[in-house]
Amino acid sequence: MTTTNDRPLAPPAPAGSRIVFAPKVSLADRYRRNARGRRIDNALRFGVPIGLLVIWQLAAMLDLFDRRFFPSPGDVVESLGTAIGTGVLQEAALVSTYRLVVGFVVGALVGLLMGFVLGRVRRLNVALDPIISALYTVPKLAMLPILLLIFGLSDLPILILIAASVFFIVVISTTAAVTAVQKNYLEPAQCFGATGLQTLRHVVLPASLPSVFVSLRLAAGNAVLVLIGIEFVQGGAGMGYLIWNSWQLFDVGRMYVGVVLVAVFGVLFQTLITGLGRLATPWTRRGGSASSH
Template sequence: MTGATKAEAPAERVIVREPGAAERSPARAAARRRTLELGLAIGVPVVLIALWQLASGQGWIDARLYPAPSTIAAHGWERAIDGKLWPDTWATTRRVVLGFLLGTAIGLLLGLLMGTSRTARAALEPLLDALYVVPKLALLPIFLNMFGLGEGPQLALVAATVFFFVWISTMSAIMAVPEGYREAGAVFGASRRQMFRHVLLPGALPQILVGTRIAAGVSVLVIVAAEFVAATDGLGYLIFNSRTLFQNDVMYVGIVCVALLGVIFSEIIRFLGRRLTPWAPDDRDRVRT
């Protein structure tokens, strides 16, 4: 061009991304992550307990209503050594385990049936949906009328609570198995029994176990509430009776035991789930922030 200079084309820039520390050494990064998670899991409760101890010792809170953690631990150890704590702990544990097993068995059977049969879903789902929204503690008077005083109403209440969690998770998990899995089984000529055993059940089992673990924790909550009303032993009765007698240190011992029982029970279900479904990712590893 005359009287003008041709503009030079801008030079192309290449952006090079250097690998991060986690990419250069994934094993070391994973170890650091596990150390951090363990430190937080231990550190946060320790800090909160230390603050509680300090507040009680300095008189910032009323130690008669909120005993110091050291006082609670001392009374818990004393009751454990004297043998006073174990009968209540065993009574609650027995009720939780028996009610959980009964409710899980019924929930699994009905969930599998309704997950694989549209006819069963059409017949039973509206009724079960209506019963699901009823607070389970509201059923305790009915169970008392049915079974009388004793273990029956408490076991029935735990079983009813667990049933709904397991039923919903099982039915939903069976229905959520990808259609591609079913088509692959059909292509290989799988019978209905083989389709259920080798396709539907393995595909749904991880989600079923998640619902089962949630039910395990809720079962502890329900039995403690039931023992407030319809029991003469157990951790729920210990908590309620201690509060009535203004033995707040013993009350907190019962609360700590309930918390430990719930954690142990849920972790047992998690452990069994990992052994039953080694192909499924651990829910703790699904999301990393």
């Protein structure tokens, strides 16, 4: 048998035979490995926060810090029951939820519409990009006094600022996502005579939606931050006002209740946006069929 560099060459395959490539990992093994990975992820996702709470509770029971300023999780739960019993927490949560949802929806819709327009109309994008970039860098709380002078002490200034904080994140990200659609996606549609609306619906929209939902998730978190900051200053009601008023009254337990619930609400709100994004973009999930388009 002929050799190359003192190594024998593999014998040629018999005529008419087929070479079958067997996968190194079977589908059953892959499924078990994925299931084991999901269990580990869930254990980390829920185990780490629970572990931190246990450590916090033990440290409080051992008097490692002053519980007047750092109440234990048990004390926070007790304050939660008191706040629910008096109805203060429900009222604050309803006010903040209304402001957040209305401001987010308005800002997201306007940002999405304008982002797709700017992404498709280059000249308009060139003209408005400097203005959008300049206004985006202005702190939203700095605009509150001006809006209060114009609209008075009502919810409208708060809603406008929340919508503005969402709008700038969404419009900038959406514009970038639309303009980043590759030409090899657009050229086949043009070759088949697709109209601008058809190209937008069947090519640009599916290609940019994953990035759009990432921007919506970021905007949701930023909207919660802006809302609580405004309610600190001028809320008169809401979760931000509850936290600030609890600090003024030195009701530390209720203050921690407000902080924890705001964090939980922010996580749930972003999780909802992420879930909607997965439902709207099934073709991005592993194993999705081509018919998902």
